[in-house]
Amino acid sequence: MIDFELTSKDQEIIRLAHEQAEIARRYGDYYDKHEDELPPDQFPEAEGRPNPIVLAEETGDGSSGPRILHSLVMHEIYGGGLALHRARWGLGNTVLQTVATPDQFEKWKNHTIAIAITEPGAGSDPADIRTTATFDRETGEWILNGEKIFISQAQSADAAMVFSRFIAPDGSRGMTTFLVEKGTAGFTVGPQLKKLGIRSHDTCNLLFEDCRIPEFNHIKGDFKSTMSVFNDSRPMVGAMALGVARAALDFTRQKLAERGIEIDYRGGMRSRCAIADRFLRLEAAYEAALLTVMRSKWLEQRDVAPKVEASIAKAAGGKAARRITQGCIELLGPEALSEDHRLERCFRDGRIFDIYEGAGEIQRLIIARAILDYTARELR
Ligand SMILES: Cc1cc2nc3c(=O)[nH]c(=O)nc-3n(C[C@H](O)[C@H](O)[C@H](O)COP(=O)(O)OP(=O)(O)OC[C@H]3O[C@@H](n4cnc5c(N)ncnc54)[C@H](O)[C@@H]3O)c2cc1C
Structure with a gap:
């Protein structure tokens, strides 16, 4: 039987999310007009208040289910236009969780990881991606070159999960992903983009110029699982x-x-x-x-x-x-x-x-x- 009934515990978490969205709304109005300023990790009113996203993720017995609940919490938060607490995870974290090795996951599990797929000329169809990584046999590193556009959490994340073509030492080619940490030489984050909507959201372009990445950062999951x-x-x-x-x-x-x-x-x-x-x-x-x-x-x-x-x-x-x-x-x-x-x-x-x-x-x-x-x- 299909049952979307919410428990009283879930309803309470959703109520909290709604309440916080109402408070966050006026900050949303401010950052809508000040796109260059990044909202802080949390607003003063978040002090001492539980984060409803974390509550939804950690809810156990007494919940109708964390996945439905998480969606409904995000539904409330987006009604306010901005969250009182900044998101801890990006979509790059889900890629890490889905396809990385246990050692890779352990290393970056507490990082916020943006996802970087879109390029000028490659949006809906990832087959058009031109960013390319070649392998340097002498140093054992990958050298990444390319540009990504409209990347969410670009400035606030600790790293980006970059979708790229690769040319392996044996000449084989294909599509893959690399985790590129902030501060890596050759990795630049551009200024905040001016947008029609969700202006308070952190969105920038990324540039990779002869950006050298250790082999350990190669996230080798098959492309279908990654997508x-x-x-x-x-x-x-x-x-x-x-x-x-x-x-x-x-x-x-x-x-x-x-x-x-x-x-x-x-x-x-x-x-x-x-x-x-x-x-x-x-x-x-x-x-x-x-x-x-x-x-x-x-x-x-x-x-x-x-x-x-x-x-x-x-x-x-x-x-x-x-x-x-x-x-x-x-x-x-x-x-x-x-x-x-x-x-x-x-x-x-x-x-x-x-x-x-x-x-x-x-x-x-x-x-x-x-x-x-x-x-x-x-x-x-
Ligand atoms: C605020 C914002 C945040 C973003 N965040 C991220 C991010 O974090 N990471 C990231 O990688 N990207 C991000 N993007 C990029 C976004 O995912 C792309 O803009 C989107 O995938 C569309 O790609 P495109 O802009 O190149 O448009 P195109 O792919 O060029 O499409 C243009 C139009 O043609 C239509 N179209 C395309 N192909 C077909 C087809 N085969 N049949 C019918 N219609 C078609 C599309 O639906 C669209 O209407 C973000 C974009 C914005 C605006």
């Missing part, structure tokens, strides 16, 4: 997208109420005004997308690798965030475009979730291949 980390992160991105959408809906409901328009769930269509009806349709889109996230995470908890379900959750969450934030602006009218209005930022922040970790179009391709039984080569 499987997205099955875990994509539903999470769907949950974050829906956190922004929820914030937009809550704000719109409040503004409509101030204008005397209450959303009544009991009456039928004939008893509702057009605005209330449109609001309910947006809310239904939110609910439907959130169920796809929960289903994907529920499968994970049952040790079923949810590849297609992960893409469905990511595609549904990203699309719903775009539709809902735009729909809410339409309901409130021109006033909603003011910078002083929470909705304006939700609209800008909501756009990214349909771009990173595989754009909506790419998720729909993955889903279509699974339904129609095509290979990636046959349907692209």
